[in-house]
Amino acid sequence: MKKEENTRLKEIRSHGTKTFPCAVYRTSSKGQGVMVKHHWHDEVEMLYFDKGGFLLEVNMEVYPVESECICFINPGELHSITKICSEESGEDAIVFHPAVLSFESYDAAQIELLQPIQNGRLLFPRQIFPGDAVFEEIRQYFKEILMIFHKDGTEKLWMTKGGVTDDVVSQMYIKSSLLRILAVLWKYQLFTVMTENGNKRVEEIKKVLSYIKGHYDEKIYIRDLAKLINMNEQYFCRFFKKSIGRSPMVYINEFRIRQAMHFLEDTDESVTEVAMECGxxxxxxxxxxxxxxxxxxxxxxxxxxxxxxxxxxNI
Structure with missing residues (x-):
């Protein structure tokens, strides 16, 4: 079995379908700890937390989720979610590529809003809370989208693997609700202009994670990871742990075991073969x-x- 390479350091999963790149996910956990590992993608992600008890990390900055809120992840942003409450809870996510909302004709919305979002020149707000003027309306449209996906899919599959839809009517309703969310944010001037491209630390950690993702089946040396971003080994280990929350070797072992779990689920390879595939x-x-x-x-x-x-x- 040949492992898929990913030289651009991105999440491999496709969100939605080729013709309708939009999907919903439900992630929940009973205990504390990392619930969503560090990753990034080209799509916009909207997250809804119905209660607090989480830490959302985006580009190495931590945003506490202490109560109900809606969060936005812009394309290309490195992010993770850690659960700090002990009761069972989670978050709902809508992930969509901005191109799904583009118009063929260049009207004002396309020029001033949709195209700048797609080109990364306009950024979504990070968090919206119940006291904010836009919260109720955005939550309403968010839940409408969830209900459409829920109606079109099998509940247990939607809860575990994510939901997609090929129904044209459903897609029209979803696009309508997404456009309404963008309209509300635009009306209240909550988008911000991207002033410069470049958090150097984020790009460096992405480079390291990309290398791990592409070479996890090989022997990985700390010195090689450090050389990727021109650091000595000691400083690199401190930098990595501060950025990701655990040491390089702990992260590598976690990544390898996650891959092993996928191989065990999706292939008939022996345990020994899986172990070798995972380094x-x-x-x-x-x-x-x-x-x-x-x-x-x-x-x-x-x-x-x-x-x-x-x-x-059997459902």
Whole structure:
């Protein structure tokens, strides 16, 4: 099995379909810890938290989510979500490519709003709270979009893998609600103009994460990661931990085990083959690390994932 390369450091997942790049997701967790790993993509992401207890990190800046709120992630921004409350809760996300809203004719909306968003010259506001004038209206349109996707998809599949729709009428309603959200933000002048392209630290950490994503099946040395961004090893380790929240080797092992989980779910390869695909030349080390992160064995994990797929197909 050949691993897909990703030299541009982006999330590999496609959001929506080729003709309608828009999808919804529900992410939830019972315990504390990282709920959504560091990643980025070319799409806009809108997040809705119905309660507090989270830390949203965007481009290495932390935004506490202490109550109900709506958050926006601009294209290309490195972001993650950490859950700090103990009760079961999560967030809903709508992810769409700005091109899905573009008009063929160049009217004022296309020139002044849609094209600048697509070109990265206009940025969405980071957080909107219930006390803000636009909150109720944006939340209404957000939930309308969720309901359309929910209606068109299987609930359990929507909750686990994300929702898409090929229905033309549904797509028109979704585009209408998205445009209404943009109209409200524009009306209240909540977009900001991108003044300069470049947080150097963010670009450096993206470069390192890209390398890990493209070479996780090989031996990765800290010195090689440090050389990528012209740092010595000691400073690099401090820089990486401050940026991502854990050491380079911990992150690499977490990434490798996540890949192993995908291989166990989607292929019939043996555990030994999966371990080798994920950069573990020692099976014992792989088994220990897999159990440490998941609390189970690779074979039990594969069996449980197969049972879940069977239950979804029987809906």
């Amino acid at each position: 573990y030349n020692n099976l014992g080390n792989f088994l220990r690390e897999f159990h440490r992160q998941t609390g189970t064995t690779p074979l039990k994990y594969r069996k449980n994932s197969q049972n879940k797929k069977k239950s979804l197909t």
